[in-house]
Amino acid sequence: MEIHPITWRKNKIIILDQRSLPTRIRYKRCSDHREVCTAIKEMTIRGAPAIGVAAALGVALGAMHIKVYSHEEFLKKVESIIDEFANTRPTARNLFWALDRMRHTLREKLLTAGIPELKKILIKEALHILEEDIAVNIKIGSYGRSLIKNGDRILTHCNAGALATAGYGTALGIIRAAHEEGKKIHVYVDETRPVLQGARLTAWELSKEGIPHTLITDSMAGFIMKQGKVHMVITGADRIAANGDTANKIGTYSLAVLARHHSIPLYIAAPTSTIDLTIPDGSSIPIEERDPKEVTSFYGRRCAPKKTKAYNPAFDITPAELISAIITEKGIITPPYSEKLLEIHEKKTGLC
Numbered sequence: 001m002e003i004h005p006i007t008w009r010k011n012k013i014i015i016l017d018q019r020s021l022p023t024r025i026r027y028k029r030c031s032d033h034r035e036v037c038t039a040i041k042e043m044t045i046r047g048a049p050a051i052g053v054a055a056a057l058g059v060a061l062g063a064m065h066i067k068v069y070s071h072e073e074f075l076k077k078v079e080s081i082i083d084e085f086a087n088t089r090p091t092a093r094n095l096f097w098a099l100d101r102m103r104h105t106l107r108e109k110l111l112t113a114g115i116p117e118l119k120k121i122l123i124k125e126a127l128h129i130l131e132e133d134i135a136v137n138i139k140i141g142s143y144g145r146s147l148i149k150n151g152d153r154i155l156t157h158c159n160a161g162a163l164a165t166a167g168y169g170t171a172l173g174i175i176r177a178a179h180e181e182g183k184k185i186h187v188y189v190d191e192t193r194p195v196l197q198g199a200r201l202t203a204w205e206l207s208k209e210g211i212p213h214t215l216i217t218d219s220m221a222g223f224i225m226k227q228g229k230v231h232m233v234i235t236g237a238d239r240i241a242a243n244g245d246t247a248n249k250i251g252t253y254s255l256a257v258l259a260r261h262h263s264i265p266l267y268i269a270a271p272t273s274t275i276d277l278t279i280p281d282g283s284s285i286p287i288e289e290r291d292p293k294e295v296t297s298f299y300g301r302r303c304a305p306k307k308t309k310a311y312n313p314a315f316d317i318t319p320a321e322l323i324s325a326i327i328t329e330k331g332i333i334t335p336p337y338s339e340k341l342l343e344i345h346e347k348k349t350g351l352c
Contacts, residue, residue: 060126
């Protein structure tokens with residue numbers, strides 16, 4: 001089943017509302033870039049690659065409605081729109097990568113094209129980013145499936161599937177590729193508190209694909225590892241530092257520690273656009289803190305005493321030494337990571 005979390009249609013952005021899944025399929029139609037900003041902030045669309053795609057399309061949408069006559073004014077207003085998107089979610093590297101691409105595209109053509117043509121160029125670039133993301137994820141799947149053996153049982157955390165990208169998936173894309181190859185696999189799905197991306201989204205995707213899976217609470221992971229039920233852990237990533245330290249959904253670090261204790265490999269699946277060579281290690285990765293109500297409430301109902309405070313970091317950092325390999329569209333990277341990440345980041349692939 002093809003899943004399209006975000007599309008461009010008749011100069012509007014159509015977003016599959018992930019907050020409504022799995023019980024209801026609902027779409028949000030955005031005709032203004034600020035609506036796209038809100039969709040990113042409120043996690044109507046989420047997942048680092050999907051956020052990057054949404055931001056690129058949002059910049060193009062915002063540029064369409066700019067009414068100025070000078071190139072200088074046009075550039076200033078587009079830069080302001082880019083700044084609005086940059087302030088939506090701080091951890092996702094793909095957001096800033098996509099915004100930089102849109103900025104570079106505009107500046108490159110600024111002196112050679114009129115304003116109407118510049119608007120078309122920005123739309124074309126944003127759509128290219130969307131198409132490229134799908135091609136990149138398919139490539140990640142083709143590399144990663146070689147690590148999965150027939151009969152393997154795989155544990156995954158959060159949602160790194162089609163919903164987290166432009167439509168195929170990173171960690172779940174690898175699982176999907178192995179399934180398409182005919183390998184008999186079983187997936188253990190962490191529920192992923194507090195927003196339940198695993199329970200609501202990953203389980204929904206696996207159900208649609210007909211991939212055998214079992215939902216577990218996050219706190220069960222260590223126990224099923226001890227029982228010998230897990231052969232590998234595969235997750236996505238929101239930002240990878242130059243040394244290989246990786247930011248991903250809160251709970252990934254705990255899985256990495258448990259996996260190492262039980263001698264189980266943990267793989268990170270991510271496009272090279274998630275790699276941030278400007279950040280030396282995980283200690284410099286910005287960690288988003290979300291509304292404590294996500295922890296003190298459950299599906300809109302208070303589940304903690306009113307005076308109880310909550311801490312709600314959306315991500316944690318998994319040290320590079322706990323990561324068995326990083327799977328990208330340009331190949332599988334194994335430790336030590338620093339030089340290899342630099343090499344693979346500069347490697348050409350010819351995608352799109």
